[in-house]
Amino acid sequence: MSSLKAHLSExxxxxxxxxxxxxxxxxxxxxxxxxxxNCKSDVAHLTKTMPSLRxxxxxxxxxxxxxxxxxxxxxxxxxxxxxKEPPEATPTxxxxxxxxxxxxxxxxxVAAGVVIALFALxxxxxxxxxQATAMVADTxxxxxxxxxxxxxxxxxxxxxxDKLELQRALLRPEAAQALDRDLHVVDVAIAELKDAVAxxxxxxxxxxxxxASYRQKVDLLKRxxxxx
Amino acid sequence: MARHTLKVAxxxxxxxxxxxxAAQTPQDMPVLAARRVSPTFAIxxxxxAGHVRLVAWDLDSLVIRGRVDASQKFMFGAGENGVKSAxxxxxxxxxxxxxxxxxxxxxxxxxxxxxxxADIEGVDVTGSFYTVSGAIRVSGTATSVEAESMKGNxxxxxxxxxxxxxxxxxxxxxxxxxxxxxxxTITGTLDIATxxxxxxxxxxxxxxxxxxxxxxxxxxxxFSNHGxxxxxxLPAAASGVFALSSVSGIIENSLPGVRPAAAPxxxxxxxxxxxxxxxxxxxxxxxRLRPQ
Numbered sequence: 043m044s045s046l047k048a049h050l051s052e053x054x055x056x057x058x059x060x061x062x063x064x065x066x067x068x069x070x071x072x073x074x075x076x077x078x079x080n081c082k083s084d085v086a087h088l089t090k091t092m093p094s095l096r097x098x099x100x101x102x103x104x105x106x107x108x109x110x111x112x113x114x115x116x117x118x119x120x121x122x123x124x125x126k127e128p129p130e131a132t133p134t135x136x137x138x139x140x141x142x143x144x145x146x147x148x149x150x151x152v153a154a155g156v157v158i159a160l161f162a163l164x165x166x167x168x169x170x171x172x173q174a175t176a177m178v179a180d181t182x183x184x185x186x187x188x189x190x191x192x193x194x195x196x197x198x199x200x201x202x203x204d205k206l207e208l209q210r211a212l213l214r215p216e217a218a219q220a221l222d223r224d225l226h227v228v229d230v231a232i233a234e235l236k237d238a239v240a241x242x243x244x245x246x247x248x249x250x251x252x253x254a255s256y257r258q259k260v261d262l263l264k265r266x267x268x269x270x
Numbered sequence: 271m272a273r274h275t276l277k278v279a280x281x282x283x284x285x286x287x288x289x290x291x292a293a294q295t296p297q298d299m300p301v302l303a304a305r306r307v308s309p310t311f312a313i314x315x316x317x318x319a320g321h322v323r324l325v326a327w328d329l330d331s332l333v334i335r336g337r338v339d340a341s342q343k344f345m346f347g348a349g350e351n352g353v354k355s356a357x358x359x360x361x362x363x364x365x366x367x368x369x370x371x372x373x374x375x376x377x378x379x380x381x382x383x384x385x386x387x388a389d390i391e392g393v394d395v396t397g398s399f400y401t402v403s404g405a406i407r408v409s410g411t412a413t414s415v416e417a418e419s420m421k422g423n424x425x426x427x428x429x430x431x432x433x434x435x436x437x438x439x440x441x442x443x444x445x446x447x448x449x450x451x452x453x454x455t456i457t458g459t460l461d462i463a464t465x466x467x468x469x470x471x472x473x474x475x476x477x478x479x480x481x482x483x484x485x486x487x488x489x490x491x492x493f494s495n496h497g498x499x500x501x502x503x504l505p506a507a508a509s510g511v512f513a514l515s516s517v518s519g520i521i522e523n524s525l526p527g528v529r530p531a532a533a534p535x536x537x538x539x540x541x542x543x544x545x546x547x548x549x550x551x552x553x554x555x556x557x558r559l560r561p562q
Contacts, residue, residue, distance in 0.1 A: 049295070049297060050297070051297070052296065052297050052325075052327075052333065052374055053327055053328075053329065053374075055297065056304075056329055056331060056333060056374075057329075059304075060306075060331065062329075080298075084297070084301070087300075087301055088301055088304060088333075091301055091303075091304045092304055092306075214386060214402065216386075216387075216402060216403060217386075217402045217403075217420055220402070220403070220420040220421045220438055220439070221420065221438075223438075223439070224420075224438040224439070224456040224457070227456055227457055227475050227476055228456065228475055231475050231476075231496040231497065231553070234496075234553065235496070235553060238517060238553070245517070247515050247517065247551055248517060248553075250494075250551060251494065251496065251517070251551055251552075251553050254473055254494040254496075254551075255475065255496060257473075258454060258456065258473060258475055261436055261454060262438070262456065265400075265418045265420060265436055265438075266420065268384075268400045268418055
């Protein structure tokens with residue numbers, strides 16, 4: 043602020059209130075305060091507010107000093123501590139005991155594998171079919187990942203839609219209308235793209251556009267959640 | 271081309287015009303809260319209607335000034351490293367009364383602001399801004415900015431390494447000096463009036479996308495649109511490999527002296543030394559390359 047005919051800036055007011063104004067500038071500020079009732083009363087109010095709050099939160103420690111605590115917390119979360127010497131080795135047969143217990147678990151694991159294979163086979167087969175379709179469409183690896191991202195986005199969109207249905211009552215009408223309008227636009231685009239993919243499954247650009255549209259839908263649903 | 275440049279310029283001027291709320295001197299408003307805070311503290315703010323202005327400064331203090339309607343209540347809660355503040359008291363089923371807030375925060379702090387219809391303005395502030403129908407305007411320098419509106423306009427004019435911006439039917443204007451950008455609209459127009467983006471993903475469903483500038487060397491930019499067009503206005507010095515494809519839209523190249531490698535519904539153009547990589551995909555929107 044070059045001319046003190048104008049009102050004081052927020053920073054000037056604040057520095058006066060908390061006593062951090064440098065001496066050089068102080069005189070000019072004091073002169074202004076002597077003639078400006080508006081700034082004077084505001085600074086007085088700030089001064090009154092600040093001291094009671096000044097001690098409420100002391101400045102935190104510098105970043106370097108925080109490291110010891112962070113390191114300790116990381117170490118606590120570890121299963122095996124890395125930075126320390128291992129406990130003194132003893133000739134006890136503890137490792138052998140551990141290996142023995144794993145051997146016991148092996149037949150149980152095989153049995154569990156058989157059960158999982160029996161019950162989860164249809165779902166697995168479905169996933170393979172899906173993957174196979176992708177491979178038929180284009181043998182390129184890029185395409186497979188794009189197809190996968192479409193499915194991933196589709197699943198995520200469905201989860202978000204289900205969640206949104208529960209929250210819909212809490213949405214303001216304006217937000218709900220905007221959301222429905224945008225959802226309709228995106229769904230129409232997705233329908234057009236799905237139709238185009240069905241007619242031309244070997245076109246990678248279509249699949250990329252479809253993935254982009256699903257991503258738009260996911261973003262839109264997340265946005266609705268953030269706005270609510 | 272000149273008409274488009276003029277349009278972008280007018281939009282920039284329109285966005286720069288101060289709103290009625292912003293025209294008020296924030297210092298004229300009474301102090302609602304003031305507090306010393308940690309330089310990296312976090313603040314979450316909720317103001318349904320009106321205007322929120324946030325400014326970062328070099329003091330380790332938080333000051334909130336504002337005018338709150340008599341029917342509303344200003345709530346403020348503070349912990350060691352965080353502050354929550356909200357305007358509450360709206361009667362269910364009625365429109366919220368507008369409140370004006372001006373907030374000063376330490377430069378390294380992080381803000382999260384949510385509004386329904388209130389406009390949000392941030393200067394040198396790092397953080398996330400969410401609104402249903404309000405406009406969001408960000409300027410200055412920040413570490414990261416995330417701006418989302420269901421239907422409001424976004425004007426992002428910041429020097430920021432990481433930026434995410436999304437709106438539905440609002441207009442999204444990107445300028446300043448962002449580097450890593452993910453910007454999208456549903457039906458709104460997306461204008462990119464900056465040439466500093468190194469990693470950029472620009473998406474729309476039916477809004478037009480306009481990019482004006484020379485992509486920097488090494489930049490990777492992706493434009494994707496379903497029904498809207500993608501216009502790239504490039505200066506003579508632009509250098510990059512442009513891979514353009516559209517399922518049923520037209521692809522137009524008006525750049526003088528450029529011979530594209532063309533296939534049905536696809537075009538590949540190398541400008542200069544091909545320093546940047548630009549991919550454009552549309553379903554039925556037109557793709558246009560024009561000289562700036």
